[in-house]
Amino acid sequence: MLLTHLADHGLDLVETSVGTGDRRALPDRHTGVGRPSARGAEPGQEREAPAELVERVLAVCEQHYAAVAGTSSEQWDQESSRELVDIALRTVHLAEPETHPQALDAYLNEHRARLERLWRRYGPGGMFAGELVLTDLPGCFALCERIETTPLWLEGIWAKHGQEETALERLQDSWLYDTGEKDGR
Numbered sequence: 599m600l601l602t603h604l605a606d607h608g609l610d611l612v613e614t615s616v617g618t619g620d621r622r623a624l625p626d627r628h629t630g631v632g633r634p635s636a637r638g639a640e641p642g643q644e645r646e647a648p649a650e651l652v653e654r655v656l657a658v659c660e661q662h663y664a665a666v667a668g669t670s671s672e673q674w675d676q677e678s679s680r681e682l683v684d685i686a687l688r689t690v691h692l693a694e695p696e697t698h699p700q701a702l703d704a705y706l707n708e709h710r711a712r713l714e715r716l717w718r719r720y721g722p723g724g725m726f727a728g729e730l731v732l733t734d735l736p737g738c739f740a741l742c743e744r745i746e747t748t749p750l751w752l753e754g755i756w757a758k759h760g761q762e763e764t765a766l767e768r769l770q771d772s773w774l775y776d777t778g779e780k781d782g783r
Contacts, residue, residue: 647687647695654699655740656683662706663736666713667721674736682737688755689748705743712777713739720772732769741766742773 656679660671690698706713720730732738744752749770756766 645688645692647684647690651687651695651698652680652683655687655702656680656737658699658703658706659683659736659739662703662710662713662739666710666717675734679735679737682732682735683740685755685759685761686737686740686744686752689744689751702740702743706739709742712773713742715777716742716772719776730765730768730772732765738769741769745770745773 659679660674663674664670687695687698694701716730716733718724720726720733722734730738732741741752753763753766757763
């Protein structure tokens, strides 16, 4: 059960050869990051997402964004949105990329009401317009899913790519604490 829990959170234990026998290695106590396993990238290990996957995920985000925001792709900064999707995809385990677009689509469908509340509050014309610059980009929907799935890994990749931390922190706070049904302001 512990191994399943650790694997679900990207903290797989890997075999190492120590002394006379194999032992399981815990995540590095200084960085908190696991070492690579045969399954592929783990939190803290970065890999660039294939361009075709970025485009597939971006298309999913754009479809949902257009439905929520009532805007079209001519109104979006395509390159910035693609960059957000690339950062989000760097936190997807290697075993998942082929299924991630479908999983993201299902997640966005399931959380449609929250996405609409996010847009109403922080999009143009919302009470807090301008507070969340990321809401101007369809790629922010990929970040919302990753905020719930791999928040610490996302924060690390975000910082490593020199993105402004406040932008992600504000999106994270808004997504986690300001869009729930009980917050139905």
